Amino acid sequence: MISIDRVDHLVLTVADVDRAVEFYRDVLGMEPVEFPGERRAVRFGDQTIKLHASAELVEPTATHPVPGSANLCFVTSRPLSDVQEHLRTSEVRIEEGPVGRTGSRGPITSLYLRDPDGNLIEIARYDDEA
Incomplete structure (x- = not known):
């Protein structure tokens, strides 16, 4: 049996790399x-x-690599109210939230948005850090 320690990187297929870099830099x-x-x-x-x-x-690449097919969750230590305000000033629409969910280490509160390719992005904060 093998043992996986951590995720090193993910690959996103995007329509426009410049636009994706700008979003992930400026918004996230x-x-x-x-x-x-x-x-x-x-x-x-x-x-x-x-x-x-x-x-x-x-x-090599995924079998069906298409923009907008990912669903990613990122964890923040910032208060979600700060995240909401930043998204509002960045003119990024919140799809849902804040809502309670379960993360890999326990209860989280999440906001959902989309990147320029339509990937679903979840920004979460662990409830025990609130």
Whole structure:
């Protein structure tokens, strides 16, 4: 049996890499990074989201890579009221929330929004940190 320790990176297929980088940088505060071969990504903490343009996929790839097919949850230590205000000033529509959910380590309160490709983005805060 193998043992997985953590997630290193995820890959999102996007319609427009520049637009995706701008969203994840300006709205979610992630750091843009570049890799050899003009590949681009955003980083937060020890994790990276690699951004692959749907018109220029990097092999190997998922069986059906299409923009807007992901559902991602990010955890924040900021009060969700601060997140809501930032989203409002960034003109990002909140799809749902705040609502109670269950995260991998227990109860969370979440806000849902969409990135420019329509991926569902959940921003959550653990209830015991509130």
